[in-house]
Amino acid sequence: MGYFEKRLDGEEKYKGVIVNVRLDRAQLDNGSVVRREVVEHPGGVTILPVDEDGNCYMVRQFRYPAGRMMLEAPAGKLEYGEDPMECAVRELSEETGFTARKLVDLGGCYTSPGFSTEKLYIYLALGLEAGESHPEENELLDVEKISLQELSRMVMANEIEDGKTIVAVLKAEQYLKE
Numbered sequence: 001m002g003y004f005e006k007r008l009d010g011e012e013k014y015k016g017v018i019v020n021v022r023l024d025r026a027q028l029d030n031g032s033v034v035r036r037e038v039v040e041h042p043g044g045v046t047i048l049p050v051d052e053d054g055n056c057y058m059v060r061q062f063r064y065p066a067g068r069m070m071l072e073a074p075a076g077k078l079e080y081g082e083d084p085m086e087c088a089v090r091e092l093s094e095e096t097g098f099t100a101r102k103l104v105d106l107g108g109c110y111t112s113p114g115f116s117t118e119k120l121y122i123y124l125a126l127g128l129e130a131g132e133s134h135p136e137e138n139e140l141l142d143v144e145k146i147s148l149q150e151l152s153r154m155v156m157a158n159e160i161e162d163g164k165t166i167v168a169v170l171k172a173e174q175y176l177k178e
Helices: 084-096 148-156 163-177
Strands: 006-015 020-027 033-040 044-049 055-063 068-072 075-077 099-110 119-129 141-147
Touching: 006 033, 044 055, 044 084, 044 163, 055 084, 055 148, 055 163, 068 163, 075 084, 084 099, 084 119, 084 141, 099 163, 119 163, 141 148, 148 163
Parallel strands: 044 119
Antiparallel strands: 006 020, 020 033, 044 075, 055 068, 055 141, 099 119
């Protein structure tokens, strides 16, 4: 059995550069009417580039909401209607300079389904070919080479706190084992 919440109406509270926020009224299966806050986000991609030796190319950048530098898999925001794989190719090149002969779709995940529409599409990039990175003008980041084994250890030791990176590392590790 499953439950469903029917949107009755809603009001946009904020329209931003990356997200929009609305306050909806929804009806539950039992007839109750509740309020739901929804953060609308176009979604994004996360790419874990792994070379033939099992090394991954990660980015370290300052994350303003977290207030500190964070180690993450390369990632980027989808444009509305953009194909996730095309976005993955673009973001991999922009942030690391790499192109991949093979992109493996590792599935997707919702970042916070209790309040956000953001869905991330996760890819494993194999057959890497080096090139020049070209991050966006105000995207300041460093690329670091770390083995997948070490990243997995870091995830399990809570040294990596970025959700999309945790999911990408664990899914890629399982995929490569199989």
